[in-house]
Amino acid sequence: MIWCRFEIDGETSYGIVEGDHVVQVSGSPLGEHYNTHNRHPLRNVKLLAPIKPGMLYAAGPNYRGHVEGMAARRGLPPNYPDRPSPNYRSVHAIIGSGENIVVPKESAGAVQPEGQLAVVIGRKAKNVSVDKALDYVFGYTIGNDISERPWQQADRTMFRSKNCDTWKPMGPWIVTDLPPEGFRIIVRHNGVTWQDFSSSDQIWDTATWIHEISKYATLHPGDVLWMGTQGADGDMVPGDIVEVEISDIGVLKNYVVAEQ
Amino acid sequence: MIWCRFEIDGETSYGIVEGDHVVQVSGSPLGEHYNTHNRHPLRNVKLLAPIKPGMLYAAGPNYRGHVEGMAARRGLPPNYPDRPSPNYRSVHAIIGSGENIVVPKESAGAVQPEGQLAVVIGRKAKNVSVDKALDYVFGYTIGNDISERPWQQADRTMFRSKNCDTWKPMGPWIVTDLPPEGFRIIVRHNGVTWQDFSSSDQIWDTATWIHEISKYATLHPGDVLWMGTQGADGDMVPGDIVEVEISDIGVLKNYVVAEQ
Numbered sequence A, B: 001m002i003w004c005r006f007e008i009d010g011e012t013s014y015g016i017v018e019g020d021h022v023v024q025v026s027g028s029p030l031g032e033h034y035n036t037h038n039r040h041p042l043r044n045v046k047l048l049a050p051i052k053p054g055m056l057y058a059a060g061p062n063y064r065g066h067v068e069g070m071a072a073r074r075g076l077p078p079n080y081p082d083r084p085s086p087n088y089r090s091v092h093a094i095i096g097s098g099e100n101i102v103v104p105k106e107s108a109g110a111v112q113p114e115g116q117l118a119v120v121i122g123r124k125a126k127n128v129s130v131d132k133a134l135d136y137v138f139g140y141t142i143g144n145d146i147s148e149r150p151w152q153q154a155d156r157t158m159f160r161s162k163n164c165d166t167w168k169p170m171g172p173w174i175v176t177d178l179p180p181e182g183f184r185i186i187v188r189h190n191g192v193t194w195q196d197f198s199s200s201d202q203i204w205d206t207a208t209w210i211h212e213i214s215k216y217a218t219l220h221p222g223d224v225l226w227m228g229t230q231g232a233d234g235d236m237v238p239g240d241i242v243e244v245e246i247s248d249i250g251v252l253k254n255y256v257v258a259e260q
Helices: A064-074 A130-136 A149-154 A206-214 B064-074 B130-136 B149-154 B206-214
Strands: A002-008 A011-018 A021-027 A033-041 A046-048 A056-058 A087-089 A100-103 A115-121 A137-144 A168-175 A184-189 A192-198 A224-226 A241-246 A250-258 B002-008 B011-018 B021-027 B033-041 B046-048 B056-058 B087-089 B100-103 B115-121 B137-144 B168-175 B184-189 B192-198 B224-226 B241-246 B250-258
Touching: A011 A033, A046 A168, A115 A184, A115 A206, A115 A241, A130 A137, A130 A206, A137 A224, A137 A241, A137 A250, A168 A250, A206 A224, B011 B033, B046 B168, B115 B184, B115 B206, B115 B241, B130 B137, B130 B206, B137 B224, B137 B241, B137 B250, B168 B250, B206 B224
Parallel strands: A056 A224, A100 A250, B056 B224, B100 B250
Antiparallel strands: A002 A011, A002 A046, A002 A168, A011 A021, A021 A033, A056 A087, A115 A137, A115 A224, A137 A168, A184 A192, A184 A241, A241 A250, B002 B011, B002 B046, B002 B168, B011 B021, B021 B033, B056 B087, B115 B137, B115 B224, B137 B168, B184 B192, B184 B241, B241 B250
């Protein structure tokens, strides 16, 4: 099933995508809901980020190639993580597919993409085993962890290097009932493929991250986990287009613009 | 004015504290609201954390004595921050005054308090000047940034060292219309004073933090900023009581217990 969140005539609703139409739903996929009789052509609605998470988790480095690529760029040996240490991103920075990534005036002007598998939690998860962890997943979507590398190196925290307004594109929708491994993740910059990797190359798989987080912190319905990226991408500047495509989910497409 | 959030007869409401009573309010202090005719003795209600933030910001090191105390403990020279770099805390980890701080089984068993002034944002703030920044503050409350130091040193992120369930006590209520400087902040462990400091010793004042954050990220109504702590406190273990008192606000009191 494909769940979206959309706006039409100034009203925001969840919906179920069926072919090139969307069935408007009353309520939320994670709570009580029912299908309405309203059915809209997809082209007539504005898709929004498919969920507003309570907390947005980002897997620390979760691909060996990302650790190696970032270290090489800095002239340092790779420092592989010894345990899953998630970080947080700002839920206020989330935008949907088709929206603008705004580069602030204070930036030197370039940002970089990180294509990521996004996992949406469906049920409260506390102290869950690796075996049962995926039972708590509602579905999967796509994230793009926009990053400003000079700030990332200069600052003590990733506040401004990863959390400026509009820097967390997510979408276009959530797909349920998918096999949890082997997603093919492609990052394209102005139509040119920059990354093409498999989620099977995660250092720790999704079930292990859920298990580990849940030992300390309850995961709540609607929380979202971004599972890390592969490689080290190049610079994007205003005027550029970035797409993240994941097999069986779809394409998350955004435009880079300068702050006015 | 003193705003609280409370539970009575299984129902959650905001309220205005008047002496030893609370006037029940319909709606939220940050949106439309009106006073109801319901008036409860304070002792009859269960106070909750006074706000559920969209994002909970924590000032990176913001007192020279904290930088020095933590560095001395680790046998390192103090590394003073060169700019405000906020971090995030989990909004799911927030509890109110009177509730239990639970130490997970995986911990070596001790946690440490950090008494902090908490600033509640009242209006959307983007690109605001230092001069105007405090116009965006709704009021002030108290936070206790519970920390597990072995995890803080071992991990890449502060996920489990600062964000386990129940580790973000906040309350007891929000006080509006206070002067923004010169709060006296006292941390007591089992009745013994561990810290007694002034918010005037912040490296950057509250207006500067709001200004700096708002250059990159919009602050939204209900977002909360914790302004950092002074010194380096000792260990608390299950059975202990911790209080943070701030002049003209009140006392945030919590109990340390072991996970069952």
